[in-house]
Amino acid sequence: MEYIDSFVEAGSQILTSMAQLECNMREPYFIDNELNAENVVIMVGVTGELKGHAMLSMNEGLAKGIASKMMMGMPVETLDDMAKSALSELTNMVMGTTATKLEGKGLSIDITPPSLMTGERLSVSNDAIKTVCIPIETDLGDINFNVSIKNK
Template sequence: MDVRYINPFIQGLLDVVAMLGMTSIVRTGLGKKTYLQTENEVNIIIGLTGEVKGNIVFSMPEATAKNIASAMMAGVPVEKLDLISKSALCELANMIAGNSAAKLEGLGVKFNVTPPTLITGKNLLALISQVETLVINFAGNEGPLEMNVALEM
């Protein structure tokens, strides 16, 4: 996997969460999986088509999702993930995808981004893509978050 295609997504996430006031979120780790698989309760999938194809999945525990949704909604407490809080999480993914897309287009890469798909559930195992996946871990006051990058090059 070409790091030129990965760094815009890492920086896109960090730029957007900082812009929204979630300044404690930092990158904490990096790993690889044979294929894109998540086990957290909340997963937001963004598809990529064009010169870069694949999926980006933001995966997190439910508690992290509630905290991020609360931050997206000006601190309004989120007791459960309802339609409004799920919409806020999808908007965050849209913002990250848009920011990342602008960075990639600056490198001359042409591609399209699909609208986000949010999947929630306990004891969920999501097998999303059968390609090698880079897992970038983040942590902050809101909780742990992983970004799974599965690009078909």
Template sequence: MDVKLINPILSAFGEIIPQIGFQTIEKKSLSVVGSTFKYDGILISLSVVGPIKGVIMIGMDVDSAKRFASRMMMGMEVLEFDQLAQSAVSEMGNMVCANACTQYSKSGIAGLDISPPILMIAQGGQATLSVPKTIVIHFLVDDIEIKVYVGLV
């Protein structure tokens, strides 16, 4: 995967997250995993089609997802990761990926489209993407650890 495919996603994440109530975004690390990886918690998956194809996934543990949803919902207490909380974090994924498509367009890659977000919840879950390698970007958003998985070609 071309590393240039990552910059629009980083820009989109940096633009959208502050708009939904978060103060600090720190990129902690970047790593490469194979097409299959394990996760605990939630994964928001959005497919990308057009000149670039693949998937962008955003993951965090369930407690972090509840805190994230609470912040998005103006501090409303989230005791369970229910449909409302799931909808909130899914919408964040939708916003980030839509903005990433705009960023790609600005860099000369136009005509991208994304699928509606799919939310998966698992402990000891496994995801397999249709790309040989997946780039994982580790963020700390305020005090919430978030991983962004990018599998694009």
């Protein structure tokens, strides 16, 4: 939990500035065992002094709305390659900003390229590391920013 503030600040900053979303960051909480995700998940691995992963989870309608905002209002009817690229880049920016904030606290991390997954009833299991969920209410819908990290 001691590093979660960096993730919260980065998520709020990037979602507000790059996706033009009004964000209300809710109280983080722990998730035990399996995480039942929405039908769009973008995951980024974390390496270096911290290890694990972080992911944004949202429903498809919200994902389309965010992609549209990132593409200057262009209508997004389906999650095509362009929309998926926009969502992946958004997650990359959130995690890059998180890495910068952690660097300011004396922690060096690297991030992997984002992986975007879609489907019904997605679940992620991670028994080795507890997951912290940062619920984010936006004007387009809710996002769960799930962080599973541990010290090296």
